[in-house]
Amino acid sequence: MIYDDEQISEVWELLDNTINARVKRDAKPFLQRLRFISCSLSGRVDPYSIEKLNMAISSAEQASGQVSNKEHWAQNAYQGWHLFKYNVNRTYGDEE
Numbered sequence: 230m231i232y233d234d235e236q237i238s239e240v241w242e243l244l245d246n247t248i249n250a251r252v253k254r255d256a257k258p259f260l261q262r263l264r265f266i267s268c269s270l271s272g273r274v275d276p277y278s279i280e281k282l283n284m285a286i287s288s289a290e291q292a293s294g295q296v297s298n299k300e301h302w303a304q305n306a307y308q309g310w311h312l313f314k315y316n317v318n319r320t321y322g323d324e325e
């Protein structure tokens with residue numbers, strides 16, 4: 230399997246931590262890890278899934294800290310994550 234449930238859970242946790250960071254500075258380590266994960270998957274996972282993961286990361290970054298439209302960006306991040314997870318599970322879920 231290209232990407233297992235534990236790794237997918239890590240992405241969810243990192244996105245959630247980024248969104249819930251009190252200030253943008255606190256989100257930086259989570260964003261760095263998310264970007265590393267995205268880069269490490271490039272070439273192993275289809276471009277559509279990577280695009281959805283990157284959309285989620287970008288939206289989570291926008292939602293971090295004290296922002297007026299936090300819910301909008303958080304919703305975009307969660308939607309991107311769900312699309313990433315669904316597509317990866319559908320496409321690669323049966324691979325060993």
